[in-house]
Amino acid sequence: MKTTNDTPGDVLVSCQSVWKVFGKRAPEAMRAYLERGLSKSQILQDFGCVVGVSDVSMELRRGEIFCIMGLSGSGKSTLIRLLNRLITPTSGHVRVKGLDLASLEAKALREVRAKHIGMVFQSVALLPHRTVLENAAFGLEVQGVGKAERHKVAEQALTKVGLAEWAGRYPDELSGGMQQRVGLARAITSDPEVILMDEPFSALDPLIRRQLQDEFRQLTKSLGKSAVFITHDLEEAIRIGDRIAIMKDGVIIQEGTAEDIVLNPKDAYVAEFVAGISRLHLVRAHSIMTAVHAWRASRPGAEAESLARVEAQADLDELINLMVGSGSDALAVVQKGAIVGVVTQSDLLRGVQGQAQEVPAVHAAPIGEASL
Amino acid sequence: MNLTDLKLSPGAWLAPAVDWLNANWHPLFAVISKVIEAMLGGVEAALLWLPFYLMIPLVALLAFLAIGVRAALLAACMLGFCWLSGLWVSSMQTLALVSVSVLISVAIAFPLGVLASRIKRLERALGPLMNVMQTVPPWVYLIPAVMVFSLGKVPAIIATIVYGIPPMLRLTTLAFNQVRKDLLELGSASGASPGTILLKIELPTAMPTLLLGLNQCILLSLAMVVLAGLVGAGGLGAEVTRGLTRMEMGPGLRAGLAIVAVALLLDRLSRGALQRRHRQPEV
Numbered sequence: 007m008k009t010t011n012d013t014p015g016d017v018l019v020s021c022q023s024v025w026k027v028f029g030k031r032a033p034e035a036m037r038a039y040l041e042r043g044l045s046k047s048q049i050l051q052d053f054g055c056v057v058g059v060s061d062v063s064m065e066l067r068r069g070e071i072f073c074i075m076g077l078s079g080s081g082k083s084t085l086i087r088l089l090n091r092l093i094t095p096t097s098g099h100v101r102v103k104g105l106d107l108a109s110l111e112a113k114a115l116r117e118v119r120a121k122h123i124g125m126v127f128q129s130v131a132l133l134p135h136r137t138v139l140e141n142a143a144f145g146l147e148v149q150g151v152g153k154a155e156r157h158k159v160a161e162q163a164l165t166k167v168g169l170a171e172w173a174g175r176y177p178d179e180l181s182g183g184m185q186q187r188v189g190l191a192r193a194i195t196s197d198p199e200v201i202l203m204d205e206p207f208s209a210l211d212p213l214i215r216r217q218l219q220d221e222f223r224q225l226t227k228s229l230g231k232s233a234v235f236i237t238h239d240l241e242e243a244i245r246i247g248d249r250i251a252i253m254k255d256g257v258i259i260q261e262g263t264a265e266d267i268v269l270n271p272k273d274a275y276v277a278e279f280v281a282g283i284s285r286l287h288l289v290r291a292h293s294i295m296t297a298v299h300a301w302r303a304s305r306p307g308a309e310a311e312s313l314a315r316v317e318a319q320a321d322l323d324e325l326i327n328l329m330v331g332s333g334s335d336a337l338a339v340v341q342k343g344a345i346v347g348v349v350t351q352s353d354l355l356r357g358v359q360g361q362a363q364e365v366p367a368v369h370a371a372p373i374g375e376a377s378l
Numbered sequence: 379m380n381l382t383d384l385k386l387s388p389g390a391w392l393a394p395a396v397d398w399l400n401a402n403w404h405p406l407f408a409v410i411s412k413v414i415e416a417m418l419g420g421v422e423a424a425l426l427w428l429p430f431y432l433m434i435p436l437v438a439l440l441a442f443l444a445i446g447v448r449a450a451l452l453a454a455c456m457l458g459f460c461w462l463s464g465l466w467v468s469s470m471q472t473l474a475l476v477s478v479s480v481l482i483s484v485a486i487a488f489p490l491g492v493l494a495s496r497i498k499r500l501e502r503a504l505g506p507l508m509n510v511m512q513t514v515p516p517w518v519y520l521i522p523a524v525m526v527f528s529l530g531k532v533p534a535i536i537a538t539i540v541y542g543i544p545p546m547l548r549l550t551t552l553a554f555n556q557v558r559k560d561l562l563e564l565g566s567a568s569g570a571s572p573g574t575i576l577l578k579i580e581l582p583t584a585m586p587t588l589l590l591g592l593n594q595c596i597l598l599s600l601a602m603v604v605l606a607g608l609v610g611a612g613g614l615g616a617e618v619t620r621g622l623t624r625m626e627m628g629p630g631l632r633a634g635l636a637i638v639a640v641a642l643l644l645d646r647l648s649r650g651a652l653q654r655r656h657r658q659p660e661v
Contacts, residue, residue, distance in 0.1 A: 090567055092563060092566055092567060115569075116569040116570070116571060117569060118569070119566070119567055119568065119569035120568060120569025120570075121569070123567075125564075125567040125568075127560055127563070127564065129558075129560040131558070131560040131561050131563065131564040133561065133564075133578075133579065133582070133583070134583065135582045135583065135585075136582075144564075144568060144578075145568045145569075147578070148565075148568050148569055148570040148574055148578075149569070196568075202567075
């Protein structure tokens with residue numbers, strides 16, 4: 007099913023200035039919004055229209071998990087439904103593997119949904135009258151795959167999520183966590199490149215949720231899938247996402263790696279979210295270190311070469327262990343064998359607090375972007 | 379003008395309309411008559427084809443296979459009672475009348491009900507109509523039916539169909555309105571066509587409510603079919619009418635109890651099918 011000439015990092019799903027305005031007078035309302043700069047509440051009052059998603063552009067690259075984090079009403083659920091055209095955008099383009107969804111006939115659209123985009127729902131949406139196995143095989147059944155074949159593939163998918171021996175049971179015999187595993191198995195049974203996850207773990211209790219988060223990330227990576235993952239929980243986004251977008255009032259207000267967002271929140275809204283997040287495993291040496299010359303300037307006679315060394319990728323947890331273990335008050339950060347900076351105690355403490363050093367841009371580039 | 383002259387009389391307008399229909403559309407009604415009579419004849423012949431001593435075990439066996447021991451016992455007892463009362467043929471005639479009218483009622487009500495759940499305007503329009511159809515005393519339906527189709531089984535079936543449509547239609551619409559939105563979304567997101575969504579998601583999840591509608595349709599049709607004994611529909615209704623007109627307690631009561639037996643039989647069998655469908659692992 008995969009096309010052969012894909013290069014790693016290519017774009018699987020992209021949105022270009024996509025808008026969704028709900029209501030009968032949506033086009034009119036959108037024009038008023040753009041031309042007269044009406045506020046959303048005015049739009050609601052004057053046109054009876056609700057702006058769900060406004061001017062969102064995003065890309066999902068092959069192999070990554072892209073998290074969209076936002077509170078209820080932020081438009082995240084609308085956005086994810088625009089990606090497989092369960093909701094048709096008011097304006098803008100959504101492309102899946104280069105195909106503009108708006109240009110597709112009903113049949114071609116169904117084909118794209120069946121083969122290229124899987125979806126997992128918050129409510130799980132298992133069919134109550136079918137066994138776990140028949141539920142998992144649903145996607146293939148829709149595609150007209152024979153019973154023996156689809157049940158075989160569904161069984162493999164159930165094995166991957168650890169539910170092989172539950173195949174003959176009915177959904178209501180399973181716990182919430184297990185049901186969502188079936189939902190995931192159903193999504194991967196049709197072997198799509200992209201999986202859309204609509205708040206899949208929100209209704210689960212915290213322990214099961216963490217477990218499923220880890221399993222999901224592992225499974226997605228090991229199968230080489232890409233995913234758009236919707237959540238209202240920033241911690242979840244950080245655990246799972248390679249990149250995170252934060253949404254508010256239908257707009258993506260910040261997009262970047264977890265480290266990016268935690269260290270450099272774009273505005274007070276993001277900062278408030280980030281405030282409660284533990285930095286220990288998130289912030290890495292290269293983003294809190296002081297430049298060598300600045301460090302030398304503050305303490306004449308000191309030599310960076312004599313310090314204990316640490317990789318630029320080391321997180322705060324490791325840095326603390328090392329610093330406490332070595333007994334010194336600074337560590338040299340090395341990248342490809344060369345010393346690129348120094349982490350002092352105060353750098354470390356500020357890092358734990360979540361305030362990035364105001365340092366020259368040389369080493370401020372986050373890893374994600376550096377590799378592009 | 380005198381106030382007492384003001385009288386609203388829909389019948390005064392309807393009667394000429396029926397007359398006109400009779401005069402101008404007679405061929406159509408003749409065809410309808412023929413079709414219904416043929417169907418009824420077929421079902422009746424099928425029910426009476428086997429003698430009672432083969433028919434009762436056969437029904438019991440089918441009930442056992444499809445539902446369980448208790449349903450089989452009940453079926454045997456109820457049919458046995460009909461035979462013991464000497465009303466075997468009348469009972470089978472009544473069953474045939476009910477089967478044919480339920481079949482036609484469902485054939486009309488089911489698609490309309492599905493449409494009504496899809497098109498809200500249709501649902502709103504049908505609501506009051508259904509109310510009227512359910513509250514008008516059933517005898518009243520018999521009048522135009524007899525005017526058009528004359529006495530006999532056909533007007534009885536027509537009136538029964540009209541009476542059986544509202545419960546089936548209402549519960550069909552309800553059943554389809556109740557299908558969870560996330561399941562429909564799952565269907566679309568999986569790339570299923572509207573037809574596949576209807577067959578594989580909507581119908582199975584709506585089934586319990588649909589069967590409830592069918593159950594209601596069957597029981598109300600039975601009630602109507604018995605009433606239709608008044609216009610010469612035959613079957614158990616005819617026995618009851620005879621008991622009533624001759625003021626004879628014995629035959630009237632016997633026929634009445636046989637009707638109860640048939641009702642119990644139909645109710646339990648249709649409800650049994652409803653309960654059974656849950657949890658039957660297919661291999």
